[in-house]
Amino acid sequence: MIGEAAIRAGCRFYAGYPITPQNELTEYMARSMDNIEDGTFVQAESEIAAINMVIGASMAGARAMTSSSSPGISLKQEGISFLAAQELPAVIVNTMRGGPGLGNIAPSQGDYFQATRGGGHGDYRTIVLAPDSGQELADLTRTAFEYADKYRSPVLMLADGMMGQMMEPVVFPEPIDVSLLPHKPWTLGGAEGRPSRIILSLLLNPAKQEELNWKLERKYETITREIPKAEKYMTDDAHLAVIAYGTAARIAKGAVKRVREMGLKVGLFRPITLWPYPKNDLRDLSRHIRDFLVFEMNTGQMVEDVKLSLEGKSNVHFYGRPGGTISTPDEIAKMINTLYHRQNLEEE
Amino acid sequence: MKKVFQRPRYLKKAVFHYCPGCGHSIIHRLIAEVIEELNIGEKTIGVPPAGCAVLAYDYLDVDMGEAPHGRGAAVATGLKRVLPDHIIFSYQGDGDIAAIGTAETIHAANRGENISVFFINNACYGMTGGQMAPTTLLGQESTTTPGGRRKDRDAAPIDLSEMLAIARGSVYIERTTVNSPKSIRKTKKAITKSFKIQMAGLGFSLIEILSPCPVNWKMAPVEAARWIDDEMIKTFPLKVIKDTAGKID
Structure with missing residues (x-):
C-alpha cells in the first residue's frame, strides 16, 4: 500500500x-x-x-x-x-x-x-x-x-x-x-548557468550553527x-476518552464501541501527527473530558506528550502492552469499564 | 605576453586552509584542472568527506553535497542514479573510505556504480589530530600507536585498493602520489582517466593518492615528501592495480 x-x-x-x-x-x-x-x-x-x-x-x-x-x-x-x-x-x-x-x-x-x-x-x-x-x-x-x-x-x-x-x-x-x-x-x-551550490551541515562557526x-x-x-492532525471519535458527549494511535487506536476503537453499547460515554482521540503533537485539539477536548486513558503498545511513551499537552489539568491514566503483544478490544473495554467506574463517571 | 599558469576555472578564489606541505591543495587543483580540460564543470557534482577535506567545497567551484563520515560512495550512488548524465565524484580520506565507510565503498565498486572516487591516503586521521588510520604503516607512530603500529595489537594496514580491484564492478584502480612534479603529473593523468571512464559509462574507478601529512607525521614538508618514497610505497606500491577499461579517448 x-x-x-x-x-x-x-x-x-x-x-x-x-x-x-x-x-x-x-x-x-x-x-x-x-x-x-x-x-x-x-x-x-x-x-x-x-x-x-x-x-x-x-x-x-x-x-x-x-x-x-x-x-x-x-x-x-x-x-x-x-x-x-x-x-x-x-x-x-x-x-x-x-x-x-x-x-x-x-x-x-x-x-x-x-x-x-x-x-x-x-x-x-x-x-x-x-x-x-x-x-x-x-x-x-x-x-x-x-x-x-x-x-x-x-x-x-x-x-x-x-x-x-x-x-x-x-x-x-x-x-x-x-x-x-x-x-x-x-x-x-x-552549476550550469548559475553559481555552484553546496549542501552541507558542517558549521564550524558556532554563530553559524546557531543561525541554522x-x-x-x-x-x-x-x-x-x-499540520497537527487528530481524529476524534465519539468524543462530543464523552466523559472519558481513550488516546491511542496506529494499531492501538484500531483496537481502542473496537473497545469504545463495546463500552458505548454498555452505556458508558467514552470516545477516542487518535493523533495522526505524532510530531507535531495535536495538543490544541487535545486541550479542547479536556474542556469537557476530565479523564483520559492512554493506550499504547509499549510501557508508556506517548503518555508523556499527553501529560505535556494537558499540563496537569486532567487525569491521565495509562495502559500499555509492550514486546509485540497485542491487546484485544475486550481487554481494553475491560480497562475502560474499570476506570470509568473507579472515577465515578456518569452513565447514560 | 603568453599566460602559462593561472588559477583553474573551477578553483574558487580562496586561500587553502590546509597545513604547509599537505597534499589536499595539490589534489584539489588537479581535479579542478581536469574538470576544466574535460569541460564538465557544469555537470559535475562532488561529494566531500568528513575529515580535513570536508572543506573541499570552499575551494572547488562545482556543486558539492556533503556526506556523513564514510558514506561518500552511497551518497554518490544516490546522486548518480538520479542524474546519470552528470559526473559524480567522491573525495575521501583513508579513515573515511577504508575504515568507517568500507562497506559502502566495496559495494559501490561491486555494483559498478559509474562514479569516480578519489581516495586520499595520508596514513593517519589528519583532522582529529593524527590517530592511527587503517592505512597507518607498521611501526609508524601515531597518537593511538605511541610505540609505533604493531601487527599483534593494531593489525597490519589494509590494502583497500587491492580489495576493490577484486570487485567485479570496478574498472580502473590506480595508486599514485603527489610528492613530486612527476608524480603530480601522473596523478592528473589518472584523475583524467577516471573521469573519462565515467563519461564513457564504463563503471567504478578509484584513484588512491598517497598524500603527505607533515604536521601529523611530525616532519618538515620536504622530509614528508621523501618519506612517501622511502617508506610509504613499500606498503602501498604505486601502480595501476586494475584496468579493464584500456585506452580511453
Missing part, C-alpha cells in the same frame, strides 16, 4: 535493506520501479547505505524514500540527522517491531520516543505521521511526500508490524505528474502551527 502510494506520489528513488516485518514494501518497490522510466530501486548493503543513497537522491531533487523496521531505523538515525541539517526532503517508513535489541517481529509501538524526539544527534525534529489503516497508509504516504518537499524535512511514517502485514481494500489517490512538481531551487544538478538551529526552529514552529 505504501509502495504503490509512494510511486503515485512521485517517488522515483527507493533504497532499502531486508528486515521483517516490512519486506513486502521493499519487494514491491523492486518490482515497480523497474516499470517506471526514471525510477530507481537499489537493494543497499545496509540500512546505513540506504539512507545515504536517499540523501544523494534527494540532493539531486528526486522524491526519495527508504523503509525499515525498528533496529534498521536505529541505523539510519545519523542519516536522518543529516537530512534534517541539510534540509533535504525524504520519506522514511518505520514498521515498528518489538524491542529493544533484536526483539521480535511482532507489532509494537516502542519507537515513539525515537521517532518524535528526533532520533539522531543534534537539535532537530522529524515530522511523524501515524496511519491506522490501509487507506490511511496510502493517503498519508502522499501527505508525507508533500510535507517533505514543502518543509524540506525528513518525514517519518510510523507504522507497525500489524499494518505491515495486513490486507485491506484501498482506494489509491490518482498518480501525480512528476514533471509538474514545483521546481526545487536548491538541488544539485551541475534557529532557522530550523522557526520552521518547526510553522509546522507545529500548520
Whole structure:
C-alpha cells in the first residue's frame, strides 16, 4: 500500500535493506520501479547505505524514500540527522517491531520516543505521521511526500508490524505528474548557468550553527502551527476518552464501541501527527473530558506528550502492552469499564 | 605576453586552509584542472568527506553535497542514479573510505556504480589530530600507536585498493602520489582517466593518492615528501592495480 502510494506520489528513488516485518514494501518497490522510466530501486548493503543513497537522491531533487523496521531505523538515525541539517526532503517508513535489541517481529509501538524526539544527534525534529489503516497508509504516504518537499524535512511514517502485514481494500489517490512538481531551487544538478551550490551541515562557526538551529526552529514552529492532525471519535458527549494511535487506536476503537453499547460515554482521540503533537485539539477536548486513558503498545511513551499537552489539568491514566503483544478490544473495554467506574463517571 | 599558469576555472578564489606541505591543495587543483580540460564543470557534482577535506567545497567551484563520515560512495550512488548524465565524484580520506565507510565503498565498486572516487591516503586521521588510520604503516607512530603500529595489537594496514580491484564492478584502480612534479603529473593523468571512464559509462574507478601529512607525521614538508618514497610505497606500491577499461579517448 505504501509502495504503490509512494510511486503515485512521485517517488522515483527507493533504497532499502531486508528486515521483517516490512519486506513486502521493499519487494514491491523492486518490482515497480523497474516499470517506471526514471525510477530507481537499489537493494543497499545496509540500512546505513540506504539512507545515504536517499540523501544523494534527494540532493539531486528526486522524491526519495527508504523503509525499515525498528533496529534498521536505529541505523539510519545519523542519516536522518543529516537530512534534517541539510534540509533535504525524504520519506522514511518505520514498521515498528518489538524491542529493544533484536526483539521480535511482532507489532509494537516502542519507537515513539525515537521517532518524535528526533532520533539522531543534534537539535532537530522529524515530522511523524501515524496511519491506522490501509487507506490511511496510502493517503498519508502522499501527505508525507508533500510535507517533505514543502518543509524540506525528513518525514517519518510510523507504522507497525500489524499494518505491515495486513490486507485491506484501498482506494489509491490518482498518480501525480512528476514533471509538474514545483521546481526545487536548491538541488544539485551541475552549476550550469548559475553559481555552484553546496549542501552541507558542517558549521564550524558556532554563530553559524546557531543561525541554522534557529532557522530550523522557526520552521518547526510553522509546522507545529500548520499540520497537527487528530481524529476524534465519539468524543462530543464523552466523559472519558481513550488516546491511542496506529494499531492501538484500531483496537481502542473496537473497545469504545463495546463500552458505548454498555452505556458508558467514552470516545477516542487518535493523533495522526505524532510530531507535531495535536495538543490544541487535545486541550479542547479536556474542556469537557476530565479523564483520559492512554493506550499504547509499549510501557508508556506517548503518555508523556499527553501529560505535556494537558499540563496537569486532567487525569491521565495509562495502559500499555509492550514486546509485540497485542491487546484485544475486550481487554481494553475491560480497562475502560474499570476506570470509568473507579472515577465515578456518569452513565447514560 | 603568453599566460602559462593561472588559477583553474573551477578553483574558487580562496586561500587553502590546509597545513604547509599537505597534499589536499595539490589534489584539489588537479581535479579542478581536469574538470576544466574535460569541460564538465557544469555537470559535475562532488561529494566531500568528513575529515580535513570536508572543506573541499570552499575551494572547488562545482556543486558539492556533503556526506556523513564514510558514506561518500552511497551518497554518490544516490546522486548518480538520479542524474546519470552528470559526473559524480567522491573525495575521501583513508579513515573515511577504508575504515568507517568500507562497506559502502566495496559495494559501490561491486555494483559498478559509474562514479569516480578519489581516495586520499595520508596514513593517519589528519583532522582529529593524527590517530592511527587503517592505512597507518607498521611501526609508524601515531597518537593511538605511541610505540609505533604493531601487527599483534593494531593489525597490519589494509590494502583497500587491492580489495576493490577484486570487485567485479570496478574498472580502473590506480595508486599514485603527489610528492613530486612527476608524480603530480601522473596523478592528473589518472584523475583524467577516471573521469573519462565515467563519461564513457564504463563503471567504478578509484584513484588512491598517497598524500603527505607533515604536521601529523611530525616532519618538515620536504622530509614528508621523501618519506612517501622511502617508506610509504613499500606498503602501498604505486601502480595501476586494475584496468579493464584500456585506452580511453
